[in-house]
Amino acid sequence: MYGDSATIRTILTELGDTWAIVGLSGNEGRAAYRVAEVLQRYGKRIVPVHPKAETVHGEQGYPSLDAIPFPVDVVDVFVNSELAGPVADQAAAIGAQAVWFQLGVIDEEAYARTRTAGLEMVMDRCPAIEIPSLG
Numbered sequence: 001m002y003g004d005s006a007t008i009r010t011i012l013t014e015l016g017d018t019w020a021i022v023g024l025s026g027n028e029g030r031a032a033y034r035v036a037e038v039l040q041r042y043g044k045r046i047v048p049v050h051p052k053a054e055t056v057h058g059e060q061g062y063p064s065l066d067a068i069p070f071p072v073d074v075v076d077v078f079v080n081s082e083l084a085g086p087v088a089d090q091a092a093a094i095g096a097q098a099v100w101f102q103l104g105v106i107d108e109e110a111y112a113r114t115r116t117a118g119l120e121m122v123m124d125r126c127p128a129i130e131i132p133s134l135g
Contacts, residue, residue: 002123016073023078085110
């Protein structure tokens with residue numbers, strides 16, 4: 001319902017290759033770490049966003065979206081649903097073209113705000129699962 005195949009394809013193939021991944025740290029046991037690795041394999045530039053601002057997969061990290069000194073195309077959100085709405089609002093504020101809420105991250109009000117702001121959005125899906133099927 002919050003990620004039709006056309007929107008998923010558009011985000012993964014047309015909106016740009018710079019993905020800020022909110023919640024990405026150097027913790028190899030976390031899903032964000034593995035998803036970022038898959039996105040890199042498919043040619044995406046990943047930008048870790050985490051309070052620790054760690055370098056992950058060779059990419060400099062930043063403590064927040066507004067600290068990133070270059071344009072971001074997609075904001076991929078790996079935070080709890082209760083925290084995801086403000087991240088979506090920040091994505092719109094920095095001029096991102098799309099927001100992607102990971103599996104289990106659901107905020108219907110944030111989805112509505114983000115779409116109203118003109119951004120593409122997918123919720124409760126995983127790009128690492130979707131991208132290999134695009135061919």
